[in-house]
Amino acid sequence: MSVQTRINNYRKTKTWVDVMPIATLVVLVILMSIGSPRFLLPANLLGLLSQSATLLVMGLGQTFIILLGSIDLSIAPVAAMATIIAAMLIPDLGYGAFVVALLYGAFAGLLTGIIHTKARIPSFIATLGAMGVWTGIGFIVSNATPISVSLANGHYLTWVTENTLGVSNVVYLALAILILTFVLENYTRFGRYVKAMGAGEKATYVSGVAIDRYKIYAFMLCSTLAAFSGILLSTRMSGGSARMADGFLMKAIAVVILGGTAISGGIGGVMRTFVGVLIVMVLDMGMNMAGVNPWFQQAVYGGIIILAVALTIDRSRISIIK
């Protein structure tokens, strides 16, 4: 392929990727509001948003990993472990339990990050292994039974579950994380280096960037946010369980890709992931209203991931797909 057609293709895919997610969202919203006049009511939208908060937080972390051109498959079990840690430690540590859960997340990311960079194991395998390890440990620690937070300790959960000005706190928290990651992505060297590594790792290395260190940071951020989403889950469910985050992995990857972040790395960002979450939110609601059964919904998201990648991938950048 000549240089010129490569450039043309790039331009095409770029605009395509820029417009598609928003266009999809608009079309879906229009369809939904025709189907159900209640859909656009603020109360309904806020309700939807609070249900999507966990997914948003998880997807925001994954965005950085996909920007690197890598993938983190361990986020759901890490989130589940965080629910277990929080539920188990609240009686002793109170709010400290949440801090421990977050530290656990950072540690899990540090571990996969080190394994991926220092042992030079592809992220796909390193995090697949971590997924197995944390799932197993989650079942062992929790004795494979859900742990609930007693009513007496319920006041430790209200910082997430209560409403402020009529809006659930979980919505504020998720939006705060969105802003935080947006700043990280666009106004810090960490964000800059992640994008540069994803778009051209060798040139970034030659420019003197400590590649391994920033990759490890990215995995720590992703896992910490996964643990935070676990905390949000545990407060809403008043407990923890090794299965609490089941099904989140595929959706968390789907929102990143649907938003238009390229799996080849370097292009995309957290705002796109936000759009991706809104799309999934509306789709979820649509499918629920239409009475589509949950197993079929799972299949739909699997299909959506493949379709979204098929539409957005810039094949000229990857000559051989493995």
Place this chain on the structure above:
Amino acid sequence: MQDIVLEVRNISKKFPGVQALDRVNLQVKQHEIVGLVGENGAGKSTLLKILIGAYQPDQGEVLVRGKPVRPRSVKEATDFGLSMVFQEQSLLSNLTVQENIFLGNEEAFTRFGVINWKKMKREAEKQLAKVDLELDPGTYTYKLNFATRQMVELARVIAMEDRTKFEPIVILDEPTTVLDGNEIDLLFSRLHKLKERAAIIFVSHHLEEVLKITDRIYVFKDGKNAGELITRETDVNEIHRLMVGRELRGEYYRQGKQIKPEEDVVIKVENLTKSGKYKDVSFDLHKGEIISFAGVLGSGREDVCRALAGLDRADGGKISINGSKLEIDSPSAAIKAGIGYVPQDRGIEGLVLYLSIGPNITLPDLSNITHRGFLSPKSERRLAEHWIERMSIKAPGPNALCLNLSGGNQQKVVLSKWLATKVKVFILDHPTRGVDVGAKEEVYELIRELAKQGIAFLLIADTLEETIGLSNMIFTMKDGEITNRIEAPADNKPLPIDLIKHMM
């Protein structure tokens, strides 16, 4: 009268910013070896890629045995009898010799989807015999030395004549770069034999080799035909004059602006050694000085430069800056020491092509645009605009992706990114590769100007002329050692032959 087996008529090909080929013509007759020579960027590779179907020409046609063809893939080109032995060897080292020879053409040995290995082996032996190679076709390729691999490649290319039922047209792209003297002789004797059953296009930088092996020679310059010569009626000087085609001693390399380096030593290198690569390399680089390394592939000159850039650590020796010893074990250590590396592979190591100009310039040092711990897009934009103007980078604006810039403008972005970090030393690894003629002169002008400001350069140039034209001092290298140090003041430049005799 021999038949013309391959004819190239008025082929043109344009890339963004570069007319790679401009109505070139070429004919190859039966049982003939035709040489194709030209400087880097003369269009040789582009033409070869068109012939084997990797590129499509914008205009003109290719005729094989009188019939117009337009191969769209390497496989299609092979069906027309056109095949190439690649510069970077294309054998798969994890497969056996026979598997490599028949890769992609296993049908002949396959029944019901199962390969008959015995039959393949017999056929492979037959093909190897054609190039006089006695070798068990079941040997894994990684066990072979480069010269033998080259022969296997040749056998692979010739093997197709059995399928196409006509004599092959074999293209050899720089076949001797990885071979030593004896191996080259061996290759040549085999090519002489091969000539009786094929037509050959021989591409090489080594004019002596081209003179030795070919019957006729085509010279390309800046994408155009610059001459067609009968080998036994010409010599190195004539070819050379046609290749370069301009007054060498003139102002092309801005020799009028060449300065005498200052006394201060910027980098002192003592006995730098890496086993198997280079040995006891010592030199002083002075403020404002341009030192070139001249040598063939494998001379170790690239490795020395990469060691100083922090990309490939030396085993022994000492590098010191201002008298203090330095450990350059990573690019960031090199950058801290004030060394900027302009790599040969601009699109991979030089720039992040999918980022725009601003982020590429600020990548080595974000502190320029950091305010209170946060990056300032506004400062970044200003900085990018400054360098775009300062280096006259032709781009729509700071947000233009580097991918969409021409080679010369990309190179200016690479230079800007290092200048923004205030480097004291530039390591230039083929800085004008893939840069068109006009932009080359701009790069030369810039190098002179920066040298005047006291920046020192280590240079690996694209051609000997560039080496001689730009440098204050030339080190010839051979087998990892500096063989001679030749001064090259503006008024008394050495001749290419003075360098070559210390390189071979």
